[in-house]
Amino acid sequence: MPSALINGKEIGQSIRNDLTKRIEYLNEQGISPGLAVILVGDNAASKVYVSNKQKTCEELGIYSQLITFDANLSEHELITTIESLNADPAIDGILVQLPLPKQIDESNVLSAILPSKDVDGFHPINIGKMMLGQDTFLPCTPYGVMKLLEYSEVELSGKHAVVIGRSHIVGKPMGQLLLQKDATVTYVHSKTPNLKEITLQADVLVVAVGKAKLITSDYIKDGAVVIDVGMNRDENNRLCGDVDFESVKEKASYITPVPGGVGPMTITMLMENTVQSAENELRQDKRSENR
Known part of the structure; x- marks a missing residue:
């Protein structure tokens, strides 16, 4: 008997419908989820992936910031950019599109992202939490x-x-x-x-x-x-x-x-993590108000 098809488009759309409601609630609380995507070089596949991520952000009402660099970018310059995004309250999630040029150490770059903004789920702290079954951003x-x-x-x-x-x-x-x-x-x-x-x-x-x-x-x-x-x-x-x-x-x-x-699920879960990050921010703000 032929197998049942697991339709990622339909399941992803169901999750996105729920995300739309969560984003509307965040907006009512004065919070607009924001995702920054960094693209280094001109890898054709990476450009397609980034374009799809931006399109999905637009459809859901997530603020999207695309930062592009030439392939000769230094590791120091990239990490400096990440540090500025770490400090930007408008940004809830930071994603560095992989692969990176050979002169840049991928592990150093991913470790520079604040764990609380690591919506790709690759920071060593978040990987460690995942291994322990703790609440964190999942890859x-x-x-x-x-x-x-x-x-x-x-x-x-x-x-x-x-x-x-x-x-x-x-x-x-x-x-x-x-x-x-x-x-x-x-x-x-x-x-x-x-x-x-x-x-x-x-x-x-x-x-x-x-x-x-x-x-x-x-x-x-x-x-x-x-x-x-x-x-x-x-x-x-x-x-x-x-x-x-x-x-x-x-x-x-x-x-x-x-x-x-x-x-379709990979991008959907990126959006899920970004919205989750914004919700975490809202919870922190409410805790601060109640102190």
Whole structure:
């Protein structure tokens, strides 16, 4: 039986509808959520991502500030800009679009963002809180995957979840979030010798490696839930994921398409984190008033 489609556009829109109401309430309290996005260089994909983020901010009524720099920008200049945004009360969230030019140390830059404004969820403090299961900003793509599973009513407790990929952005945090929902989690990656043997055990398979159509139907068991985080181009230059959708959809119980699956959720959860940051500010203001 063909699998049920997990529609990221529809689920993302449902979350955005809720965000609109929360933003309206913040506006009534005199707070306008603000997001600053820093783009260094002229990476074509990064420009598309940034444009989509700005468009979504506009649709939701979030103040958006785009700061662009040439690719020869120094690390010191970038961190100085971040420090000024840290101190700007109009900005609730700061996002530095990755990747950065080679002369800039990514870890130094991400650590310079105030944890309270780190809406991408990459600051070491926020990553540490996530590992401990504490309230914090979660990395947007794994957070979006968890929302897809939640809205689709996929049971995770006691299930075997396999994550293909170990990046700091998706793979590592993805496994931790699944673990917090009581799944048994296995990571596999490029050095795993028996990849297929492990993926065939997966009740939930999350694929985030950046290799077009790597996972075919013989890698999954009947009824598995398959989440495709990949975004690639196939031999005909069409968008595709890391999963061979046409073959896998005949075996999976649920599957995300590419495009229209995880992609829309990443930006949606960025907006969620930005609004959450503004709400945190409101709570702090009210606490100060009551002292």
